[in-house]
Amino acid sequence: MSAIYILWLRELKRYIRSRAQIIASLGQPMLYLLVLGFGLGPVFQRAGNGSYLQFVGPGVIGMTVLFSSIFSGLGLLWDRQFGFLKETLVAPVPRLHIMIGRTLGGATVAVLQGLLVTIVCLFAGFRPVNLLSIPLALGFMIAIALVFAALGVAIGSSLQDMQAFQLIMNFVVMPIYFLSGALFPLVGLPKVLAIITRLDPLSYGIDGMRAVLSGKSTFNPVTDLTVLVCVGAVLLVFGAYRFSKIEI
Amino acid sequence: MIKVQHLVKKFGTFTAVDDVSFDVAEGEIFAFLGPNGAGKTTTIKMLTTLLKPTSGAIELDGLNPETQQNAARERFGIVFQDPSLDGDLTAWENMELHGVLYHVPHKQRRQRTEELLRLFELWERRKDQVKKFSGGMKRRLEIARGFLHTPRILFLDEPTLGLDPQSRNQLWNHVKKVNEAERITVFLTTHYMDEADRVAHRIGVIDHGKLVAQGTPKAIKEQTGTDSLEEAFLKLTGSTTRDESADSNDQMRQFAKMWSGAKR
Numbered sequence: 001m002s003a004i005y006i007l008w009l010r011e012l013k014r015y016i017r018s019r020a021q022i023i024a025s026l027g028q029p030m031l032y033l034l035v036l037g038f039g040l041g042p043v044f045q046r047a048g049n050g051s052y053l054q055f056v057g058p059g060v061i062g063m064t065v066l067f068s069s070i071f072s073g074l075g076l077l078w079d080r081q082f083g084f085l086k087e088t089l090v091a092p093v094p095r096l097h098i099m100i101g102r103t104l105g106g107a108t109v110a111v112l113q114g115l116l117v118t119i120v121c122l123f124a125g126f127r128p129v130n131l132l133s134i135p136l137a138l139g140f141m142i143a144i145a146l147v148f149a150a151l152g153v154a155i156g157s158s159l160q161d162m163q164a165f166q167l168i169m170n171f172v173v174m175p176i177y178f179l180s181g182a183l184f185p186l187v188g189l190p191k192v193l194a195i196i197t198r199l200d201p202l203s204y205g206i207d208g209m210r211a212v213l214s215g216k217s218t219f220n221p222v223t224d225l226t227v228l229v230c231v232g233a234v235l236l237v238f239g240a241y242r243f244s245k246i247e248i
Numbered sequence: 249m250i251k252v253q254h255l256v257k258k259f260g261t262f263t264a265v266d267d268v269s270f271d272v273a274e275g276e277i278f279a280f281l282g283p284n285g286a287g288k289t290t291t292i293k294m295l296t297t298l299l300k301p302t303s304g305a306i307e308l309d310g311l312n313p314e315t316q317q318n319a320a321r322e323r324f325g326i327v328f329q330d331p332s333l334d335g336d337l338t339a340w341e342n343m344e345l346h347g348v349l350y351h352v353p354h355k356q357r358r359q360r361t362e363e364l365l366r367l368f369e370l371w372e373r374r375k376d377q378v379k380k381f382s383g384g385m386k387r388r389l390e391i392a393r394g395f396l397h398t399p400r401i402l403f404l405d406e407p408t409l410g411l412d413p414q415s416r417n418q419l420w421n422h423v424k425k426v427n428e429a430e431r432i433t434v435f436l437t438t439h440y441m442d443e444a445d446r447v448a449h450r451i452g453v454i455d456h457g458k459l460v461a462q463g464t465p466k467a468i469k470e471q472t473g474t475d476s477l478e479e480a481f482l483k484l485t486g487s488t489t490r491d492e493s494a495d496s497n498d499q500m501r502q503f504a505k506m507w508s509g510a511k512r
Binding site for chain 1: 299321322334335336337341344346348
C-alpha cells in the first residue's frame with residue numbers, strides 16, 4: 001500500500017515542479033477553446049445548435065484530461081530511458097502495486113489539469129447549467145483519466161523507446177480526440193463515422209460531461225458512466241498484465 | 249547463496265551469456281570481471297529478475313527469481329551500472345522513495361538516510377533536485393541508496409565508474425564493513441582490477457559470454473603465471489578492445505543530453 005502511495009506522490013511532485021510544462025499544456029486547450037469557440041460560433045449558431053462555446057467547453061476539458069492521462073502513462077518510456085523504471089522493477093513490491101501507483105498518480109495529475117482548464121473555460125465565458133454540475137463533471141473527469149492513464153501504461157509497457165511516440169500521437173491519441181464528439185455533435189453522421197465514434201471510449205466521457213455541464217447529451221449520462229467504468233476496468237487489467245511482462 | 253547452472257541468454261541469434269555456471273557462498277565477495285559486452289550486466293539482469301534466461305537455472309538464497317520474483321527481490325539490493333535516479337526528485341526524496349519500496353521502517357529510514365548521505369558527502373545537497381547534480385554526485389547517491397536497506401545479497405554493477413578515488417575508497421570500505429558486520433553476500437563487477445584484487449574473495453572472469461576462469465585472485469594469478477590480476481585478465485581475455493553497440497536507450501540519452509544542452 002505504501003508503495004502505491006509513494007509512487008502516486010512522485011507523479012504529483014513531478015507535476016507541481018514542472019511549472020513551465022503546466023503552462024505549456026494549457027496552450028492547446030486554450031487555442032481550441034478560443035479559436036474554435038469564437039471562430040465557429042456564428043456558423044454553429046446559424047445551424048440552430050446554440051452557442052458553440054457552450055458546446056465545445058466540455059470537449060476541451062475532456063481533451064485536456066485525455067492528453068494529460070495518456071502522456072503520464074507514456075511517461076513510463078521516459079523512466080525506462082532515464083533508468084528510473086529499473087529501480088521500481090527490482091523493488092520487492094508486486095508490480096501490480098507499482099502499476100496502480102503510477103496510474104493513479106497520472107490520473108490525478110490529469111484531473112488537476114482538467115480542473116485548471118475548467119477554470120479557463122469559465123473565464124472564457126462558458127457557463128455550466130448550475131453549480132452542482134462541476135462536482136458531477138469532476139466524476140466524469142476522474143473516469144476519463146483512469147481509462148486513459150491505464151491505456152497509456154499499457155502502451156508504454158509495450159514499447160521500447162520514445163521513437164514510437166509520434167506514431168502513438170498520430171494514430172491513437174489524435175483519432176481518439178477527433179472522433180469523440182469533442183468538436184462536433186454526434187448526430188446525423190455518416191454511418192461509418194457514427195459507428196467509429198461509438199467505439200471511442202472518450203465519446204462517452206465527453207457526452208457525460210456535456211450532459212452534466214451543458215444539459216445536452218447524445219447517449220445518456222448513466223450509459224456514459226457505465227461504459228467508462230467497464231472500459232476502464234478492462235484497460236486496467238490489460239495495463240497491469242502488460243506492465244508485469246516488462247523486461248529491460 | 250547464489251547458484252547458477254548452465255545459464256544461457258540469447259537475443260535473437262546473438263548469445264550474450266553462454267552456458268555459465270558458478271556458486272557464491274554466503275558472506276562471500278565475488279567479483280565478476282570481463283571486457284565490455286562480455287555478458288556481465290546481462291547476467292546481473294537475469295539474477296535480479298529484470299530478464300528471463302533462455303535456459304539454465306538460477307537460485308538466490310534457495311529461491312528461483314523467475315518464478316518466485318517477489319520473494320527473490322526481498323533478498324537483494326542492487327546498484328546499477330547506468331543511472332536509475334529520478335532527476336525531478338531531490339536526493340532526500342530519492343532515498344525516501346527507495347526506503348518505502350524496500351519496506352524500511354520510518355525511523356530507521358530517516359536515520360540511515362542521514363548516515364549514508366553524510367558518509368557519501370551529499371547531506372548538504374539533500375534538498376536539491378538530482379538533475380542539478382554532477383555525474384559523480386549522482387553516482388554517489390545511487391550507491392548510498394543501494395545501502396539504505398540491508399539485503400542478503402548486494403549486486404554492484406560497476407559501482408565505481410565515474411567516482412573519484414576518495415569516494416571509491418569510501419565505497420569499498422563500506423562494502424567490506426557491511427560484508428563483515430552483517431554477512432551480506434556481495435556480487436560485483438568492475439573494470440578496475442586492483443579493486444577486485446583488494447576486496448574480492450573470489451573472482452570469475454567472463455569473456456564472449458563464457459566463464460573462462462574462476463577462483464581466488466591468488467589462484468587466478470598462479471593459474472595464468474602472472475604477477476598482477478591485470479596481467480592475468482589480459483592473458484585470459486586477450487588485448488583487443490570490444491565494441492558494444494549502443495542500444496536505443498543510449499541513443500535516446502545522448503539525444504536528450506544534446507537537447508537539454510541546447511536549451512541552456
